[in-house]
Amino acid sequence: MKINFTKKEYQLLVEMILAADWIIRGYDDVPCAATKSYDDLRKKLLSHHQEMGMEDAFVYDPDQDDYFETRVYEDRAAHLRFIDLYDERTFWSLLTNKLAARDLAAEQAQADTSGALTEEQRSLRFFERLAGYEELFAERGLEALRIAPKTAGCH
Secondary structure, eight states: OOOOOOHHHHHHHHHHHHHHHHHHHTTOSSOOGGGHHHHHHHHHHHTTTTTTTOTTTEEEETTTTEEEEOHHHHHHOTHHHHHHHHHHHHHHHHHHHHHHHHHHHHHHHHHHHHOOOOHHHHHHHHHHHHHHHHHHHHHHGGGGOOOOOOOTTOO
């Protein structure tokens, strides 16, 4: 099968591939067998960057057999805004969910001695806490977060 792309379509596809690559391989310190097929496809796509009007966007390093974004490209790459927004939203979502779950677990531990919460009660309390943390962090950001000092018996 052959697919024809305009230069603009190719450039958008490259941005999509790089955004996906950020999720798939962003934390790989060394090449990983599970992500090799994704990496190979990324390299195959980027191997056409010069003929598709992106000659200043990437450099190929034969020693590493890989393509790297240039500073010129990174300074104008639209997909990086989406990655930044995704990272920001993911951070706050994970933080609020984990804090709400922690609080609910602590409440559940206390409730076990005085009577277990129903599934509906647990769900309601979780979402109440979640909403509370979301509101708090929306207003104050990380200023609302304090880390308790290590105490004896805690790891």
